[in-house]
Amino acid sequence: MSFVSVRNVFQTYGRRPIIERVDLDVTEGEFISIVGASGCGKSTFLRLLLAQERPTRGEIRIADAPPASEPGLDRGVVFQRYSVFPHLTVRENIVAGEGFRRGWGRFFGAARRAALTRADDTLARIGLDHVAGHYPATLSGGMQQRLAIGQALAARPRVLLLDEPFGALDPGTRQSMHAFLTDLRTETGMTVFMVTHDLEEAFKLGDRVLVFDKPRWDPHDPDVNGATITYDFDARNGGIPFQTLEEKTHVLHPV
Amino acid sequence: MRLINLKPGRPLAVFLALLPFALAFLAYAVASQIRLEANAADKLLPAPGTVWDTAVRLTTEGDRRTGRILFWHDTWASLQRLGLGIGISAGVGLIFGLLIGLLPLMRSFLAQFVAVLSMIPPLALLPILFIVFGLGELSKVVLIVIGTLPFLIRDLSQRVLDLPEELLVKAQTLGASSWVIAIRVALPQVMPRLIQSVRLSLGPAWLFLIAAEAIASDLGLGYRIFLVRRYLAMDVILTYVIWITILAFLIDWTLRWVSRRYFPWAGAGL
Ligand SMILES: Nc1ncnc2c1ncn2[C@@H]1O[C@H](COP(=O)(O)OP(=O)(O)OP(=O)(O)O)[C@@H](O)[C@H]1O
Ligand SMILES: [Mg+2]
Numbered sequence: 001m002s003f004v005s006v007r008n009v010f011q012t013y014g015r016r017p018i019i020e021r022v023d024l025d026v027t028e029g030e031f032i033s034i035v036g037a038s039g040c041g042k043s044t045f046l047r048l049l050l051a052q053e054r055p056t057r058g059e060i061r062i063a064d065a066p067p068a069s070e071p072g073l074d075r076g077v078v079f080q081r082y083s084v085f086p087h088l089t090v091r092e093n094i095v096a097g098e099g100f101r102r103g104w105g106r107f108f109g110a111a112r113r114a115a116l117t118r119a120d121d122t123l124a125r126i127g128l129d130h131v132a133g134h135y136p137a138t139l140s141g142g143m144q145q146r147l148a149i150g151q152a153l154a155a156r157p158r159v160l161l162l163d164e165p166f167g168a169l170d171p172g173t174r175q176s177m178h179a180f181l182t183d184l185r186t187e188t189g190m191t192v193f194m195v196t197h198d199l200e201e202a203f204k205l206g207d208r209v210l211v212f213d214k215p216r217w218d219p220h221d222p223d224v225n226g227a228t229i230t231y232d233f234d235a236r237n238g239g240i241p242f243q244t245l246e247e248k249t250h251v252l253h254p255v
Numbered sequence: 256m257r258l259i260n261l262k263p264g265r266p267l268a269v270f271l272a273l274l275p276f277a278l279a280f281l282a283y284a285v286a287s288q289i290r291l292e293a294n295a296a297d298k299l300l301p302a303p304g305t306v307w308d309t310a311v312r313l314t315t316e317g318d319r320r321t322g323r324i325l326f327w328h329d330t331w332a333s334l335q336r337l338g339l340g341i342g343i344s345a346g347v348g349l350i351f352g353l354l355i356g357l358l359p360l361m362r363s364f365l366a367q368f369v370a371v372l373s374m375i376p377p378l379a380l381l382p383i384l385f386i387v388f389g390l391g392e393l394s395k396v397v398l399i400v401i402g403t404l405p406f407l408i409r410d411l412s413q414r415v416l417d418l419p420e421e422l423l424v425k426a427q428t429l430g431a432s433s434w435v436i437a438i439r440v441a442l443p444q445v446m447p448r449l450i451q452s453v454r455l456s457l458g459p460a461w462l463f464l465i466a467a468e469a470i471a472s473d474l475g476l477g478y479r480i481f482l483v484r485r486y487l488a489m490d491v492i493l494t495y496v497i498w499i500t501i502l503a504f505l506i507d508w509t510l511r512w513v514s515r516r517y518f519p520w521a522g523a524g525l
Contacts, residue, residue: 052424071427082421087443087520096439101430105439135520155429 003028003191004049004159009058010226011044017226018044019212022058024229026208028158031185031192033206033235035199040212040227042195046161049193050075062159073101076157080164083148084136090147091132094119097154119154126150126180142173146180153184162194166201174198178205202235209233301490309490310497325479330498332474333464336392340399341460345453347400348407352445353437355408356415366412373405378466385471395467402463403456407449414448415441447521450514454507461503 002025009022018041026032034042047053048060051068059067062074071077084093095115099106107115123129126146128139136144145165152160166174182205185192196202202209211231218224263271280303287300301309313326354361355369381398388394418441426436468477476495483491514521 050424050428071424073428073430075428077425077428079421079425082419083425085422085425085440087518097429100426100435100439102435103432105431105435137520137522152425152428157428 002026003030003063005061006049007058007060009048009055009060011041011048011053012056012226016223019228020226021228024210026191028191029189031205031207032194033202033209034193034195034212035197035202035209036212036227038197040214042212043163045212046077046163046193046195049159050077050161073155074158075161076152076155076159077161078145078148078152078163078165080167084144084151086136089133089135090128090139091116091119091123093136093147093151094122094154097151101155122150122154140173142169142177145169145177149181149184153188153190156188157190159191159193162192164195164197167197174201181205203233206235209235298487298489301493306490306493310494313491313494325474326498328474329476329479329495330502332472333468333476334502336395336468336475337399337460337464340396340464341403341453341456343396344400344403344407344456344460345449348404348411348452349442349445349449351408352411352449353415353441355412356418356445357433357437357441362412369405369408369412373409377402377463381467381470390471395464395472398463398467399460402459406456406459407452410452410455411445411449414445418444447514447518450510450518454510457503457506461499465499 004024004026006022006024010020011018022045034045036042044053048055050071051060052071054067054069061067065074068075077083085096088096095107095112096105098115098118106112120129120132123132126149128143128147128150131139131143136147139147149162149165166177169177178201181192184190194202194205199209209231210229211233212227213230214222214225214227215230216225283300284303287302290297290300291302314324317324351365351369355365356362377398380401381394384394384397384401388397422440423436426440431439464475465477465480468475469481472478476499480492480495
């Protein structure tokens, strides 16, 4: 039984189709990398998974629940930018991961002290304990993204969505973020969707790599067709070179 | 070296900053000197020394009849009206700014209405305010509120709308309700902007205050200026004008300090 099921999803902005006929089944705990040309609708697909937008057609279910109508606790997200709250210190950002769901958005008294202790544990684990009292603006890009991931995980989502989370980082920082993410994943067993432009990263981290592309290309009007999943690679075992095509896709075959 | 790359050192910067003040003072002193030489009884440009003596007299000597030092009573009365007016504006503006900025329903309901309201020239309403609220304190405070509130609402709601969508979505994925998003995400992030907008509103607020005081009052900085105008007491007028300028500057400086002190994360935008 699939954990995330995407059924015949279309998304159209105005009269312009962005994605069409997307079908996908993901089992719990899988790590899905999503790659594709710029502007083909990867972020749009992530927004649909997040329930930030509703698809024009089709439906997305997580754990067999009815399709969500707005973002909620079961889906965590890390964007490329603006993923942490600039007006909260690093520690408060982590506490917010648990505290925002409460009536006043914060803890009081003993609960607050306990939350602060838990936040300090989290910070130690993600290697940010030395900047706990700083504001995010004073952190480097890598540290901010680590904080964003730590904050998202503090809310214990069942699905984590990452939109080019390491896009702005240098190769060295990127490597350490990969190790960090891999560790967290083995610890929590979460289902992860990650959009990236880095193929190596996609295959290194993912269990599956989905390629978004337009299956039909109209040379007169490239905008009439939306993108869909054209390849679905099995990326376990390092991915290369023993590819197994996992399911029926919309791959173009020469006739 | 290009002009755009010439930067003054610290001493030169201070000197340059003080220079226009010194020049303005000098120009006034010279002009006053010339007029007084032509006619010693000239009242239009009293000598700086005379203005200083008047200032000392106004701030230290009590009124002959009541013994009160009117200067401080005027100051207190005006600051009260200004503080009350701006305070109410800021509070109401913040609430409506958040409502309009965060809730699409509120936006559809009120945004256009506020935009139209902000086009009404507040001074044109002054007679109505005097008729409705009488000549007392209330109408003056209400004029300041009417004069500054629409701008504050529009500015703050726009600032809320400018918050990155990502932050609002992020808060929702952490389980935040609309209320929590309002008080924990939007409110703290618009606070520095509120202070900024209040600083911008202070100019119009003084304008409305002095206008209202000039027309109907028996105490206040604006009232006094327009009162002594009849006697062509330029030394008194100048003292009051300088004092109002100093007050306005101090208030502005304090607000900027508060904003830097309490919202350090907001950075250089202040
Ligand atoms: N809210 C919207 N309204 C109209 N068009 C939109 C909207 N959001 C995205 N688009 C369009 O949809 C297309 C796909 O955008 P999307 O951000 O999903 O691409 P992407 O694959 O994430 O690209 P990138 O790799 O550059 O991030 C773009 O052409 C964009 O202009
Ligand atoms: Mg994108």
